[in-house]
Amino acid sequence: MEEIDNSIKQKLAYKPMTPYGFDVVILTENEALPNGFTDIKPAANIERPVFDEISQNWSSASKSVIPQPQPSSEQLAINQLGLQVAALAAKIEGSGNNV
Numbered sequence: 001m002e003e004i005d006n007s008i009k010q011k012l013a014y015k016p017m018t019p020y021g022f023d024v025v026i027l028t029e030n031e032a033l034p035n036g037f038t039d040i041k042p043a044a045n046i047e048r049p050v051f052d053e054i055s056q057n058w059s060s061a062s063k064s065v066i067p068q069p070q071p072s073s074e075q076l077a078i079n080q081l082g083l084q085v086a087a088l089a090a091k092i093e094g095s096g097n098n099v
Contacts, residue, residue, distance in 0.1 A: 010029065012041065015034075016051035
């Protein structure tokens, strides 16, 4: 088992993601922050963390920025088939025919 060297001081860096969230990397104490990263830690109680470059603060993004999943082509085809079946059923019921 590999021994951990605790003499190397480390720090965390946070990279804001779009539309919200962040990645974390561990840097050595003397290592410079990579471009696009900050050493400002987001608060644990922020649900949708977003970083403001100007104010240098983390805040919670509005719920409107949550991307909505797009239906797959298979789901669209199933939905279309369901509409066709419903239209056919309505047509049969309207004609008075018993099937």
